[in-house]
Amino acid sequence: MTQRQQPWSDEAVGHGRILVLSDNPIARAIAVIASAVGRTVVVEPDDDGGPGLDPQPGDAVVLCDHDAPDAPTVLRAALASQASYVAMMASRRRAAGLLDELVEEGVDVSALHVPAGHDLGGKGPGEIALSVVAEIVAGSYGRPGGPMRDRSRG
Incomplete structure (x- = not known):
């Protein structure tokens, strides 16, 4: 009897x-x-950052409320940490003021994903969340995301 190949791996993979x-x-x-x-x-x-997210190496940080009172502090800490992914829910236009403020302070915002997520076209909370999680998962495997059919056959 031929053993069937499974498209997944049962190996435990450590992620932040x-x-x-x-x-x-x-x-x-x-x-x-x-x-x-x-x-x-x-x-x-807590939209004021609560006790602090304290990002560790490999963690992903997602700011789902760009109007949160502690948004600049959370972004400063996340961008200065070894988090593997830092993102903010906001349009580029809405984020511009906060990004300008951080850049003026000398914060390197080049690693910030804004708007967060892959461009799936979704509008509802679940669809937006799916795009963000997809971007996090793709990044954790060093992949850009996108359709599997576009990968070279091998």
């Missing part, structure tokens, strides 16, 4: 946490989707 500020429908959807793909998610509900 996904740290999300603050608690809103997109954050909750990120938690559900990321948990389904085996990622540990911490949602900080």
Whole structure:
């Protein structure tokens, strides 16, 4: 009998946490989707940053509320950390003022993903969350994302 190949691996792969500020429908959807793909998610509900997200090497930080009072502080800390992914939910236009403020302070914002996620065209919280988790997963494997059919056959 021929053994069938499975398209997945049962090998445990270590990934950092996904740290999300603050608690809103997109954050909750990120938690559900990321948990389904085996990622540990911490949602900080306090929009002032609460006790602090304390990003560690390999963690992903997602700011789901660019209007949160502590958004600049959270971004400063995340961008200065060894987090592997730092993102903010906002259009480029809405983020411009905050980014200008950080750049004026000397913060390197080149690693910041804004707007967060892959361009899936989704509008609802779950669809937006799916795009963010997809970007995090792709990045954690050193992949750009995009259709599998576009990968060279080998």
